[in-house]
Amino acid sequence: MRFPIAWRLGLILVLIGVLGSGLTGYFAYQVSRDQLVKASEERLLTATRVLMRQVTVALKGTAADVRLVAQHPQMVRILRHTNPGFQALSEDNVALIFERMMTVHPEYFQIRLIEAANYGQERIRVDRGMGSILRIAGGELQEKGHYPYVFDALRLPPGAVYVSRASINHEVGAHAGEDRPSLQVAAPVHDSNDKAVGVVVINVDLHGLFVQLAADLPPELKLYLANSRGDFLIHPDPQRGFAFDRGQSALVQDEFPDTTVLLGDSRSRGDHVVTSGNPTAAPSEALVAAFVYQSLPGLEAEEEFILGLSQPLHSVLAESNRLAADTLGIVLSFSALAILLAVFLARALSRPLHQIVLEVRRFSADGSIGALPVARSDEIGELAVSIEHMETQIHKQIEDLHEQQDRLDHLASHDSLTGLPNRRLFLDRLDQALARARRQETQLALLFIDLDNFKTINDTHGHIAGDAVLQEVARRLRLQLRETDTAARIGGDEFIILIEGACDDASIDSIMGKVQAALSLPIPYQDIELESGGSIGVARYPQDGTTASPLIAAADQSMYRCKTTKNCTARAIP
Amino acid sequence: MSFRSVLPAMFSACKPHLSTTVLLLLCIVTPAWGATPVLRVLAWPGYAETEVVQSFERQHGVRVEVTVITSDTSLWQKISARNKDYDVFAVNAAELQRYIASDLVLPLSTELIPNTGHQLARFRELAAIPGLVSGGKAYGIPFTYSEMGLIYDRKQIAAAPTTIAALWDPRYRGKVIAYDGGTHNFSLSAQSLRLKSPFRIEAADWPRVAKQLIAMRRNVLGYYSQPEESVQLFLRHKAALMFANYGMQQVHLLKAAGADIAYVIPKEGALAWLDCWVITRSTRDSALSHAWIDHMLGEQASRLLTERQGLASTLVEQADRRPGDRLLWLQPPEDTGRREKLWGRIRSGDPLVRVMAP
Numbered sequence: 001m002r003f004p005i006a007w008r009l010g011l012i013l014v015l016i017g018v019l020g021s022g023l024t025g026y027f028a029y030q031v032s033r034d035q036l037v038k039a040s041e042e043r044l045l046t047a048t049r050v051l052m053r054q055v056t057v058a059l060k061g062t063a064a065d066v067r068l069v070a071q072h073p074q075m076v077r078i079l080r081h082t083n084p085g086f087q088a089l090s091e092d093n094v095a096l097i098f099e100r101m102m103t104v105h106p107e108y109f110q111i112r113l114i115e116a117a118n119y120g121q122e123r124i125r126v127d128r129g130m131g132s133i134l135r136i137a138g139g140e141l142q143e144k145g146h147y148p149y150v151f152d153a154l155r156l157p158p159g160a161v162y163v164s165r166a167s168i169n170h171e172v173g174a175h176a177g178e179d180r181p182s183l184q185v186a187a188p189v190h191d192s193n194d195k196a197v198g199v200v201v202i203n204v205d206l207h208g209l210f211v212q213l214a215a216d217l218p219p220e221l222k223l224y225l226a227n228s229r230g231d232f233l234i235h236p237d238p239q240r241g242f243a244f245d246r247g248q249s250a251l252v253q254d255e256f257p258d259t260t261v262l263l264g265d266s267r268s269r270g271d272h273v274v275t276s277g278n279p280t281a282a283p284s285e286a287l288v289a290a291f292v293y294q295s296l297p298g299l300e301a302e303e304e305f306i307l308g309l310s311q312p313l314h315s316v317l318a319e320s321n322r323l324a325a326d327t328l329g330i331v332l333s334f335s336a337l338a339i340l341l342a343v344f345l346a347r348a349l350s351r352p353l354h355q356i357v358l359e360v361r362r363f364s365a366d367g368s369i370g371a372l373p374v375a376r377s378d379e380i381g382e383l384a385v386s387i388e389h390m391e392t393q394i395h396k397q398i399e400d401l402h403e404q405q406d407r408l409d410h411l412a413s414h415d416s417l418t419g420l421p422n423r424r425l426f427l428d429r430l431d432q433a434l435a436r437a438r439r440q441e442t443q444l445a446l447l448f449i450d451l452d453n454f455k456t457i458n459d460t461h462g463h464i465a466g467d468a469v470l471q472e473v474a475r476r477l478r479l480q481l482r483e484t485d486t487a488a489r490i491g492g493d494e495f496i497i498l499i500e501g502a503c504d505d506a507s508i509d510s511i512m513g514k515v516q517a518a519l520s521l522p523i524p525y526q527d528i529e530l531e532s533g534g535s536i537g538v539a540r541y542p543q544d545g546t547t548a549s550p551l552i553a554a555a556d557q558s559m560y561r562c563k564t565t566k567n568c569t570a571r572a573i574p
Numbered sequence: 575m576s577f578r579s580v581l582p583a584m585f586s587a588c589k590p591h592l593s594t595t596v597l598l599l600l601c602i603v604t605p606a607w608g609a610t611p612v613l614r615v616l617a618w619p620g621y622a623e624t625e626v627v628q629s630f631e632r633q634h635g636v637r638v639e640v641t642v643i644t645s646d647t648s649l650w651q652k653i654s655a656r657n658k659d660y661d662v663f664a665v666n667a668a669e670l671q672r673y674i675a676s677d678l679v680l681p682l683s684t685e686l687i688p689n690t691g692h693q694l695a696r697f698r699e700l701a702a703i704p705g706l707v708s709g710g711k712a713y714g715i716p717f718t719y720s721e722m723g724l725i726y727d728r729k730q731i732a733a734a735p736t737t738i739a740a741l742w743d744p745r746y747r748g749k750v751i752a753y754d755g756g757t758h759n760f761s762l763s764a765q766s767l768r769l770k771s772p773f774r775i776e777a778a779d780w781p782r783v784a785k786q787l788i789a790m791r792r793n794v795l796g797y798y799s800q801p802e803e804s805v806q807l808f809l810r811h812k813a814a815l816m817f818a819n820y821g822m823q824q825v826h827l828l829k830a831a832g833a834d835i836a837y838v839i840p841k842e843g844a845l846a847w848l849d850c851w852v853i854t855r856s857t858r859d860s861a862l863s864h865a866w867i868d869h870m871l872g873e874q875a876s877r878l879l880t881e882r883q884g885l886a887s888t889l890v891e892q893a894d895r896r897p898g899d900r901l902l903w904l905q906p907p908e909d910t911g912r913r914e915k916l917w918g919r920i921r922s923g924d925p926l927v928r929v930m931a932p
Contacts, residue, residue: 119923120923122923140928142925143791143923145792145923146791146794146797146923148796151795151796170918171922171923172924
């Protein structure tokens with residue numbers, strides 16, 4: 001298949017253009033995408049930190065509440081039964097305070113005053129019920145001395161606050177808080193002797209607390225909460241939260257292996273990690289997650305929390321998908337531009353080449369030199385100049401060749417010594433003349449001339465002299481003849497003349513007379529004069545023959561008669 | 575790390591930790607030999623160590639496919655599906671009864687398992703172990719076990735406690751750590767009250783068993799669920815006595831933490847679980863399955879079980895163990911649901927009247 005160079009060049013230019021803009025676009029996209037993802041990760045991490053800060057603030061708020069209540073003198077009075085008359089009234093007042101606090105804090109499940117004596121007997125207890133706040137009293141009050149929020153909190157100094165592990169509250173009769181994820185925040189009540197006589201405990205609705213704080217987050221963000229062992233407490237899949245409570249295991253470090261750094265001992269532990277989660281997850285479930293570890297300074301916490309937010313990778317990448325579309329648009333525009341440029345360049349290059357091709361074709365067809373783009377100063381101009389030069393040379397060589405050919409033709413048909421047509425050319429002309437005469441029914445005549453004394457001159461004065469005689473004879477013959485007549489040398493000293501047209505005796509005699517006279521004149525040679533002369537025979541068409549050979553033979557015979565009889569007129573010839 | 579849950583159904587919820595990966599890898603990389611017979615084993619983590627499997631394969635010119643199970647539920651599902659996929663498996667004695675009742679397992683020919691001769695006497699008397707023998711035929715061969723003894727601090731308690739009544743001893747008030755599980759605690763309470771069977775509480779006995787548990791509640795510092803939790807509680811609060819629901823595992827953990835403790839089996843006997851090897855009714859090669867059980871009772875398997883998993887074998891007496899220690903193999907209790915319900919109330923601090931309320 002023929003593929004013009006301009007096309008190929010254009011194609012290469014297009015390829016280079018498209019490839020260039022494509023690669024540039026691709027890498028620009030990659031870099032920008034990474035930056036976008038990084039920015040998203042940063043945003044996610046910031047959101048997680050902010051949320052963690054809010055959680056910490058909320059917990060500290062609860063700690064402040066519990067501390068305030070525990071340090072209220074009323075608590076010691078109630079636990080010490082210092083004023084039996086007002087015991088019931090005091091308990092009612094404190095319960096009222098608890099109820100108010102519960103109303104203000106929807107995330108509180110329960111507020112209790114528990115005494116250290118009597119196996120941790122609850123003294124005042126307010127529970128959240130279904131849509132109401134319940135004062136629990138009498139036989140429903142329970143012994144809680146064997147719970148860490150009692151026995152651990154009792155050991156704390158005044159003002160300290162205990163925060164339990166997050167757990168599912170399996171305490172029977174806890175109303176709304178029963179079997180719900182809870183956190184107990186407790187502070188000891190000290191009497192005037194600094195003896196811990198009881199604790200104030202607030203049960204915090206863990207789920208309510210976190211979900212409430214996370215409520216303002218975009219819905220695509222999912223909340224994770226894990227304890228310092230890595231057990232999930234809150235997970236988008238409810239089955240994975242508090243799995244340990246069901247004898248199962250669902251650990252943050254299993255689902256997000258990178259979070260291991262948050263779980264080590266305090267020296268090597270990081271405080272945040274951004275991870276893409278389980279590498280085996282399906283692409284549609286791929287996500288980016290940020291986890292933050294937070295200790296709870298100032299609180300006697302059984303454990304710390306790891307808080308995480310995740311975002312589906314596809315939403316992180318949504319922005320970069322828009323970027324991809326933009327980049328693609330730019331790449332396509334530049335590719336189109338590259339195609340246009342390539343077409344233009346290819347045409348600019350191919351036009352002069354095409355012109356050169358046409359010129360070369362024309363030259364080879366008719367040899368004429370036409371217009372070439374020689375004015376250009378580039379390689380194409382150089383090519384045109386070279387081609388023009390080559391054409392000129394070829395042109396000249398062809399002319400030389402023709403000239404030489406002409407010369408060779410002349411040599412082949414003329415006698416080299418005298419310049420007269422030779423026998424071959426003469427016979428040719430004779431045939432043509434005979435044909436003409438037959439067609440036009442005209443006459444012609446042949447005069448056969450044989451030089452006299454030629455042999456003698458040759459022998460006496462040498463061949464050079466002979467040659468000079470022959471040349472002079474030829475010159476004289478030419479002078480005597482009409483343009484239509486042909487004189488030729490057909491042998492050593494034999495000449496023949498073809499006369500066309502009027503061939504009556506008188507004309508022939510006149511010619512013969514003039515020839516005779518011309519030949520009889522002495523021929524100067526060096527400083528002598530050579531005497532020659534010639535015998536002339538005549539033959540006529542159609543009388544003496546109708547073809548060349550008989551005519552020549554007849555002329556020859558006539559010449560011989562002339563030589564022997566010395567009667568050399570036309571009429572004398574029969 | 576063995577971990578035994580409260581519920582009989584969950585006895586083996588999580589078996590000794592082990593190189594599960596190695597075993598799975600072994601299953602994958604072992605080439606599928608053309609006509610080599612294959613023995614299909616269902617084992618708990620750590621029961622079929624790679625070397626043990628390899629030596630069996632060499633000795634018998636067979637290939638062993640080990641599938642690791644991690645819960646009684648999945649074990650039951652696999653075997654009760656009757657897909658004829660397995661030849662031999664390990665199950666705890668209390669669970670075994672339902673497999674026998676459903677005719678899923680084969681009576682064993684003990685003469686094909688000569689290594690039983692090396693077992694401790696109390697594991698050779700199969701009829702004396704509840705759940706292994708039915709209709710005069712033995713269905714399971716004991717392989718490993720763990721009991722729930724008492725751990726005590728030797729600094730605080732000079733003479734080893736001899737009875738579980740120590741858990742109620744007012745001298746240790748606030749120094750006792752107990753397990754947060756209704757089924758075992760009711761058995762424990764029944765034992766302390768010297769009832770006929772800790773697994774069969776008569777209707778009239780419930781109130782006093784519950785009252786006994788309230789008394790225990792008032793004597794303990796707190797309750798634990800996980801072994802690590804128990805160790806933390808024990809050390810942080812300088813406890814004197816602990817009911818070791820996880821047995822030797824807790825002993826190991828405490829000793830590793832540097833605690834000066836000892837382990838004792840009370841004279842009433844310690845509750846204990848026992849895992850046995852059994853052969854499926856649908857086994858393709860009964861003789862080979864018997865050979866596997868014999869191999870599992872060999873020196874290598876038993877030694878690795880103890881060395882790597884800290885589990886007791888049935889061949890050698892554990893250190894800390896005194897001759898005559900009684901083990902009460904766990905049996906399905908009369909009413910797990912009621913035990914758990916009442917325990918929830920006791921645990922929450924209810925008085926007896928509310929505990930016994932309908």
